[in-house]
Amino acid sequence: MTGAGVRGDTAAMVRARTSFLASGVYEPIAREVAEVIGDHVLPPPAELRDETPAGRPARVATGPLLADLGGGTGYYSAYVLNHVPEFEGVLLDASAPAAKVAVRAHPRLTVATADLWRAIPLPTANVDVALVVFAPRNPAEIARILKSDGICVVATPQPDHLAELRAVVPLLGIEPDKGTRLESQFAGFGRFETRFVTYQTALDPTAIAEVIGMGPSAYHLSPANIADRAAAAGRRLVTVSVAVDVFTRGA
Numbered sequence: 001m002t003g004a005g006v007r008g009d010t011a012a013m014v015r016a017r018t019s020f021l022a023s024g025v026y027e028p029i030a031r032e033v034a035e036v037i038g039d040h041v042l043p044p045p046a047e048l049r050d051e052t053p054a055g056r057p058a059r060v061a062t063g064p065l066l067a068d069l070g071g072g073t074g075y076y077s078a079y080v081l082n083h084v085p086e087f088e089g090v091l092l093d094a095s096a097p098a099a100k101v102a103v104r105a106h107p108r109l110t111v112a113t114a115d116l117w118r119a120i121p122l123p124t125a126n127v128d129v130a131l132v133v134f135a136p137r138n139p140a141e142i143a144r145i146l147k148s149d150g151i152c153v154v155a156t157p158q159p160d161h162l163a164e165l166r167a168v169v170p171l172l173g174i175e176p177d178k179g180t181r182l183e184s185q186f187a188g189f190g191r192f193e194t195r196f197v198t199y200q201t202a203l204d205p206t207a208i209a210e211v212i213g214m215g216p217s218a219y220h221l222s223p224a225n226i227a228d229r230a231a232a233a234g235r236r237l238v239t240v241s242v243a244v245d246v247f248t249r250g251a
């Protein structure tokens with residue numbers, strides 16, 4: 001994992017993220033993530049859910065475990081848990097304001113704060129699916145926590161993601177080497193597949209302010225500055241372009 005220090009989202013970023021994600025603009029990304037997980041991970045054998053004649057569970061059944069790393073407000077983990085009902089989830093994030101929102105995201109989601117640059121506070125070989133959506137990646141720790149047949153699903157913005165907003169906020173640019181960096185970070189894993197989610201959507205100034213306010217530019221711009229830039233941008237058609245990569249535990 002590259003980088004240093006914790007940069008968890010601030011309360012203002014979390015408010016912007018919560019509102020923007022609630023609008024459903026990124027729902028196609030969540031849907032693809034849920035579908036890819038459903039396609040790759042089989043539900044537990046039926047006998048795990050068998051009940052005794054008295055109606056009591058024959059054994060304590062725990063489903064496959066999803067770990068949403070840098071999971072923010074829990075939007076993506078809640079979506080996956082709703083659409084792949086066999087799963088239990090754990091969400092880890094450095095941001096206390098994000099964790100406060102995430103604890104209410106889904107009844108099968110457990111939430112804790114942690115600095116994932118340092119270590120992932122989960123047991124070895126415990127996780128069926130590690131999920132990283134637009135968040136820092138620690139491949140050595142992900143390899144440690146995954147079961148031998150586990151997968152890591154990584155969603156990353158592509159170079160054309162929100163390209164139309166770069167005229168509004170120059171800082172919003174995507175690092176040009178993102179794909180190469182992902183490949184080198186996960187060199188010890190096998191790559192199963194990559195799916196692309198690409199579409200255009202119209203954003204009004206409120207949504208533009210939120211999408212800027214929940215991203216890295218928010219560390220450098222005041223809320224008033226963001227609002228001014230969004231108002232000047234007006235209503236705009238923007239491109240959403242994200243890759244969803246599936247890595248397997250072994251190369």
Ligand SMILES: C[S@@+](CC[C@H](N)C(=O)[O-])C[C@H]1O[C@@H](n2cnc3c(N)ncnc32)[C@H](O)[C@@H]1O
Pocket residue numbers: 005006007008009017069070071072073074075076092093094095098114115116117118132133134135136214215
């Ligand atoms: C762009 S947000 C993505 C959040 C969420 N995955 C989503 O897409 O809604 C990046 C997240 O990574 C978290 N983060 C940043 N550095 C971190 C670290 N060192 N350890 C844990 N989380 C971190 C932030 O707090 C933030 O919630």
